[in-house]
Amino acid sequence: MPTVTEKSKKQKTISAKISPSNNDSLKPDAQLKLYYFMKLMREVEDAILRLYQQGKIVGGAYSGNGNEASAVGSAFALEKSDYLFPMHRDMGAHFVKGQSVLNLMLQHLGRDTSLTKGRDGTTHYTDPKLRIYGNISPLGAMIPVAVGVALASKLRNDKTVAMTYIGDGGASVGEVHEGLMMASVMHLPFVLIIENNHYAYSTPIDKQFLVEKLSDRAIGYGIPGVTVDGTDVLEVFHACKTAVDRARRGEGPTIIESVTMRMQGHAAHDNAWYVPKELLAEWKRKDPLVRFEKKLTDDGIITKSKQESMSADINRQIEDALKIAFERPYPPAEQASEGVFAE
């Protein structure tokens, strides 16, 4: 039986592995990819918000502005065969896993050829080919499901890992605790990123938890927990990679708290009037995209012209996707009654 001391030693080990010296170990082309996915996320989400303002989105629209490093850095630690259970502020994670801009636009626009054939919207979809399993609206609910996928992986010994996310607010949901209990005691290949973006809809974190760090909750499960700067994509990546490798070796789950800021409202309808301006200004200075751009420029990994060609490529992808998506009709009405059960 491991003692508490042993457990806290384990936690120290994982913290040690994400020391800054380790953060430069990613090759320049990999760092460029990280930057590309972060930028893609920012641009696609901004495009979706514009469509929302124009009344063209069927339902709501959510922004992960401020969360790009967290979403991209985490998913970048996964292999193709690993399972990703992203949340609604993790669009970059979808892209890392290979999702197309078109599929996400079709989802938001509720068209007939969307992954859910118009039956659900936004990032609520499953794409089994890419092993992406989107969240549902009651947050925390997908965590036991991700644990079940990790269980299947362990039973089949196929060495895959399930990674999922929850917010500072959703982390209060009982299913999160139940899932972590099962994952930890069964040593399942499971990684949970708690994205602490300071607000659950309108409720600030001081009304949500008393612990200093949300990763401290790991102690209660006897698993490693670590808190990272969620605006630093390399720090997020290295912490996640350590956790994913550990899970793949059969050593069980890890909790990673990624501290970020929700720079926009809960959803597009919400202007977040309740968030202090100074807080937003403070986090604006830590914009994950700007921050990483500066690092890549300083390191000579990215040039102005490379940046421009990347932007052009992203804009073209968005334009092309929207052109195709808007040509698609909504699904035929009578399809609503079909497919409740698999044949």
Add this chain to the structure above:
Amino acid sequence: MSKIITYIEAISEGLREEMRKDKSVFLLGEDIGTYGGAFKVTKGFIEEFGDKRVIDTVIAESAIIGAATGAAIAGMKPVAEMQFADFVTNGFNQLVNITAKYYYRNFVPVPLVLRLPFGGGIRGGPFHSSCPEAWFFHTPGLKLVAPSTPYDAKGLIKSAIRDPNPVLYFEHKFLYRHIKAEIPEEDFIVPIGKADIKREGSDISIITYSSGVHWSLEAAEVLSKEGVEIEVVDLRSLVPLDTNMILQSVKKTGKVLIVHEDTLTGGIGGEIAAIISEHAFEYLDAPIKRVASLDTPVPYAPTLEDYFLPNTKKVIDAARTLAAY
């Protein structure tokens, strides 16, 4: 070749045979491994299949149902057990919001079975006796079965495991060791969605399932001596409902009694009555009657529980009223 087994043995046999046949079938639940299950449905399973396929879980129903759902979408065939059907409330969100809606939203099958030991008559009180099927009857995306005999219990657990959809398997705790019957030695299944005439008759149709079948058969025996022939339609599956067989029987007899152990208001009987009045109104010679439990929690003391539950006498009384029309 045939043999006589109890209802509970039939469930165990069905599970065991499917596990031998298909390596992707595994079990998870509270105390199902080393202990063999609170009711011993899985006694000896961990010895035969090992602790990877017979998993003792933490006491966390959301995690059990959620993990079964996750394993199912990843291609396994989990059979999860709620120690008592009453505890399914702890996993309600998983079942209703994720499991039930998964295929419709994503076109990814969820081949899981959730075993729910339900029903009263065992002096279990308010938290070990209830019949929660109506909640899930109202939830599109879940199949529901509730066998009454060893033959159906075995045949339906096998069908449930082979079905690509989530199937809620309601096994009645009182029937576990009270009901014995002959079943074939050979492999057989009972298709989901097919009702069964447990006794033919021409005067009254009793539409029922699970424990209700046994009260109804006893009542039919009594009324037969009075010259009233009752047809007992055992639904076996609640979703999909075998509407055709219900209507056929009603059109033949013209009188309907619906019997279920679940409480009366909002029970499945109400929906069956609506279907009959919509589609066979002109065949009816009497109002549709229902016998069900009282609209209270399941009480503990024997006097109270016996008063609360349906029984053969209540079915006989209702059938006599109908026969008089």
